Amino acid sequence: MLDTTALLDQIVPASEAAAVAYGVSVLTRTQDEAANATVRLGQRLIGRLLNRDADTAPDSDPVRTVVVRLAEAGADPDVLALRRAELRIALRTALTDTPGLAEELSVLLPTPPPPPAVHAEGERSVAVGGDNSGSISTGDGAGGAPRQ
Structure with missing residues (x-):
């Protein structure tokens, strides 16, 4: 099972870029050669999302409704955040x-x-392969809390 939050972190920026x-017209526009990679990815993602259920009336699709609202949001940062x-x-x-x-969309992502x-x-060596927000201590009697 794919991590929905991680997938959303990749889908939302690309979809937003295409809508903005x-x-x-992002809902029906074909790929534009002049568009950047993020916008093209967003177009493919939105296209797949909107065409996932042919029996659903297009205007009743919540994703379509939100994409239209995002596209019409203008430059107000509060409205864009919403x-x-x-x-x-x-x-x-x-x-x-x-x-x-989720699996279908993840195939489209880089x-x-x-x-x-x-x-x-x-x-007693330590290696950190990413972020660390806590203490790292090694040695005899290492308690994890810094001395004061």
Whole structure:
């Protein structure tokens, strides 16, 4: 099972870029050679999302409604933030309610870079391959809390 939150973190920015760049026409526009990769990816994602259920009336699709609202939001940062949140919620609902959709969309996404390679050598060595927000301590009697 794919991580819905991680998938949303990749889908939302691309979908938003397509909606903002092309407005309502993103719903029917074919790929434009001059568009950047993020907008083209957003177009493919939105196209797949909107064509997932041929029996649904187009105007009743929550994703379509939110994409239109985002495209019409203008430049007000508060309205854009609200529309982004609405898009994320609509996409989360679509991903959780439609079996196989997450896997279909993940195929369209670029392969994430591999995690950084790390190596620790020697007694009590430590290697961190990503972010660390806590203490790292080694040695005899290491308690994890800094001394005061």
